[in-house]
Amino acid sequence: MDLFARRLTRGQLVALDCLAAWVFALGFMASASGGPGWARLSIPLALGIPLALRRLWPVPVFALVLAVAVVGTVLGVVEAAYLSPAYALYLVALVERRGGRVPTVAAALATVLAAMLLVLAGSPTGWTRSVGYLITGVAALGAAWTVGRAVRERRGYAAREAERLAERAVTEERLRIARELHDVVAHSVGVIAVKAGVANHVLHTRPEEAYEALRVIETASRGALTEMRQLLGVLRSGDGPGLRPAPGLDGLTALAEQARLAGVDVDLVLDLGGGAVPEGVGLSVYRIVQEALTNVVKHAAPARCRVSVRADGREVRIEATDDGPGHRTLPAAGSGHGLIGMRERVMMYGGAFEAGPLPGRGFRVFARLPYQEIS
Numbered sequence: 001m002d003l004f005a006r007r008l009t010r011g012q013l014v015a016l017d018c019l020a021a022w023v024f025a026l027g028f029m030a031s032a033s034g035g036p037g038w039a040r041l042s043i044p045l046a047l048g049i050p051l052a053l054r055r056l057w058p059v060p061v062f063a064l065v066l067a068v069a070v071v072g073t074v075l076g077v078v079e080a081a082y083l084s085p086a087y088a089l090y091l092v093a094l095v096e097r098r099g100g101r102v103p104t105v106a107a108a109l110a111t112v113l114a115a116m117l118l119v120l121a122g123s124p125t126g127w128t129r130s131v132g133y134l135i136t137g138v139a140a141l142g143a144a145w146t147v148g149r150a151v152r153e154r155r156g157y158a159a160r161e162a163e164r165l166a167e168r169a170v171t172e173e174r175l176r177i178a179r180e181l182h183d184v185v186a187h188s189v190g191v192i193a194v195k196a197g198v199a200n201h202v203l204h205t206r207p208e209e210a211y212e213a214l215r216v217i218e219t220a221s222r223g224a225l226t227e228m229r230q231l232l233g234v235l236r237s238g239d240g241p242g243l244r245p246a247p248g249l250d251g252l253t254a255l256a257e258q259a260r261l262a263g264v265d266v267d268l269v270l271d272l273g274g275g276a277v278p279e280g281v282g283l284s285v286y287r288i289v290q291e292a293l294t295n296v297v298k299h300a301a302p303a304r305c306r307v308s309v310r311a312d313g314r315e316v317r318i319e320a321t322d323d324g325p326g327h328r329t330l331p332a333a334g335s336g337h338g339l340i341g342m343r344e345r346v347m348m349y350g351g352a353f354e355a356g357p358l359p360g361r362g363f364r365v366f367a368r369l370p371y372q373e374i375s
Helices: 010-030 037-054 058-075 082-095 101-121 127-204 207-237 249-261 279-299 339-348
Strands: 264-271 301-312 313-323 352-355 363-370
Touching: 010 037, 010 082, 037 058, 058 082, 082 127, 127 207, 127 249, 127 279, 207 249, 207 339, 249 264, 249 279, 249 301, 264 279, 279 301, 279 313, 279 339, 279 363, 339 352, 339 363
Parallel strands: 264 301
Antiparallel strands: 301 313, 313 363, 352 363
């Protein structure tokens, strides 16, 4: 069973052809009758043995066995001599690039017409018997050519479909990387913009705060450049050696610390008692928390923010609430990657997402991402 569960090598296919060649030769020898004595041995062998080489020289082998089949039929040595050239013609139709749709359609029509003539003729006798063999041979050759071309078209379609799916996968991966790049830039530039404004206002009155703001800007810009190099390296080469892993749950603590430097008092609660989380889910959790903290930095700092991430082995629940102004300028559909980007990540896993102002004051982001536990 393992032999047919995988694609056969060229050597194995040639070995099968050798076996088929001997089966044809022995079958023709067993059914040979009439004609000269030398023909009853040589013609069956000439109809069978060359088939062992049909995969190496398909057209010459077909031409040879076709000529032998005609001779054998004329001499009356082998009645079903057409089976050998039909077997060789199938491979010619499968691998030969010449011959388009018109020959295939013509062969199919000839096959159908020959089959209809055989049905109408019944069991011919005398000279009409030779005509019956001719019509049967035409039908067999036409069927072999049609089946071979159909298999060739099917394989070509499968190859084109595989190529299309591969191109689609590459496109989706590049879109994912573009989204990752946007998240990195949006978060870091948001922190830089806030701290640059602080430094500009306190530079002359409180220079120590200005220096602290510049330090945060330096840290955020270095981190953004590092991750941008990683992502752009994937876009250029497509391979991963030398690139650090994508961020995940382990990076949430550093993310909260960066937000604290930007003026947001972050209370991070991690409950990962449910075991390991898939890498893709971990990356989505990281990006959702990153975007939520970026929104707080942009629209509510200075403020307090509580971020809760809990995994129970079946799903991850993310909740981020702050006590800043409840109003947020939400991007229109299709015009940004803020809350819409978070929703897209959650919907990708079939989860649930909520975002909106709290009663009175504050803003809440909630996401639930189901997953299968890693054993």
